[in-house]
Amino acid sequence: MLLFSRTMKRAGTGLCAWLAAGSMAAAFTACQVTDTGGIDDNSFNQTAWKGVLDAQEQLGISGRFLESQAETDYEANINSLLGGQCDIIITVGFLLGDATKAAAEANPDQRFSIVDYSYEPVIPNVLGQIYATDEAAFMAGYLAAGVSETGILGVFGGINIPTVTVFMDGFVRGAEYYNAQHGTAVSVLGWNPETKEGLFTNNFDSLDDGRAFAQNLYDEGADIVLPVAGPVGLGSAALADELGVEKLKIVGVDADLYYTDTEKQHVYLTSITKQMDATVMQVIENTMNDTFEGGNLVGSLSNGGVDLAPFHDMDALVPDSLKQELAGIRQGIIDGTIAVDR
Template identity: 70%
Template sequence: MTFLTKTGLAAALLVGSVSAASAFTACQVTDTGGIDDAGFNQTAWKGVQDSIEEYGIEGRFLESQAEADYEANLNSLLGSCDVIVTVGFLMGDATAAAAAANPDQKYSIVDFAYDPTIPNVVGQVYATDQAAFLAGYLAAGMTETGVLGTFGGINIPPVTIFMDGFVHGANHYNSVHGTEVSVLGWNPESKEGLFTGNFDSLDDGRAFAQNLYDEGADIVLPVAGPVGLGSASLANELGTDELKIIGVDADQTQTDPDRAHVYLTSVLKRMDATVQAVIKAAMDDTFEGGLIVGTLENGGVGLAPFGAFEDAVPAELKAEIEEIRAAIIDGSLTIGG
């Protein structure tokens, strides 16, 4: 299904690019997860698609099959793209190298911040812990077993920042309500926890969620792109009374409509918004190397609607979450620690 639409889409794009070769072109290079990963590659690509719709530009993507492809894919887009967006922390080195070799080409990378910054690269990073904090608070308020679970793909900052916020949010709930909700799968102090070691095995997603469920968790936050789809199918089989899933990156009730009912909410990481902002800047000639940080305040991160659980979440809890959101934005509540 996705394969067909993808090919059709690519073909359609191609026809467009032939008819108006001189139009502004935004390009995206995916990491090994692929363009249809129901996660960050797909969300970032949505930013390009939105730009195509709103600004009438051209867009295209290249998928990487292996790490050795990153540099080559970046090179093969040279000369035909006005801005090249790379997706993923793992592409950090390749993007920096390409940027150094081609100082006139504009680049932007999702999930990577260079220190010091590179003049022709915009890093897009997200204060996902802010949104995940809200999710942790929500989950702690919703759990019946008093046990929450989380696991990640690889132990890298863009993944673990979700887990940090989730744990801190749950702890905050405990200190407010005097409960003892615990979170399995991540220790923010030692930076150790559960990781599948990949971003593509749905079987792992299922197995890890099963383990957490066996340990008593009734709400699980998988932070591993499409791996979480495996966890969702387990929740689908067990029933949402037994296990609920919190989605990541996009609102997964939209990206995974078949199992929309298992998602309590999703921790939004609005890469589409930041990607679109970078493209706009490049079009307007206001592009400047540096960093964009997505926060609750600027809408770069957020919490998705509660979907099937809209009525199940007590109004009281909803109000508390709104208060916390405001407190984080105005700085009166610092997360972490």
């Protein structure tokens, strides 16, 4: 269990510095508990923490976080933040759902928000931050099907949980929609949205697994792979770097990995992004303004909560006609004429 209090730890830089003494007296404190991926996971923990950092800069709050080294740390980390020091406790990830629920119900006066999770029925002092990632993943699958040279795509997850498989569902269905529009037969290895069976590393931290799973999919013909496994995907990116992007390309998740995985940025065709920094900051503002309510805050294509990242170095590989199709698909998803969940 690692504690960093009131830091200015910049996402993606590794720089950690203490706030000036005057800032340490901030009247509002936002506290974050990560899952086992860690605060610098180039993924959702890091992006959520950026929301706290943005609030520090723009709203003058104080921020601190606890890193969970194992799932057994979740309850202890949350409990250690109770007692009035945190105006809002933000937990990150599906796996913290049970521990957050237990702490919230035992401490009804403490406000909580959980990233990538929601409760039914609503817990009055918990605001869930959830994302329609299948919308952006649908676009990514359509894009990948249009760019693939082999006609075979690959996908694998970290753990078989809804916040992972929602990416996989959208990706497969986007490729299927491409086939329906173009009369092609692009296949996706690694996931079946109907049977809910597929490939999972069963962890979010082994880069070796990321390399091995991507290698297996590549060996079966996939030239574009979507790893939905947090830092595990960095292993897939390392493999793509070694093979060369003409042989294997990667689709990132959560953050725009072109900016967060700078050493391997050239291997990313695009990323399926969740704007967790924006929703975290919105939750903080709501809490500061005393407009906090339990329930759900949903990020979608229509409100900018999810998106498909730019193609960056691979922009020239995406024909203008495909870009126009993607723009039409985006609008169709927003206005409801294209269903991503069938």
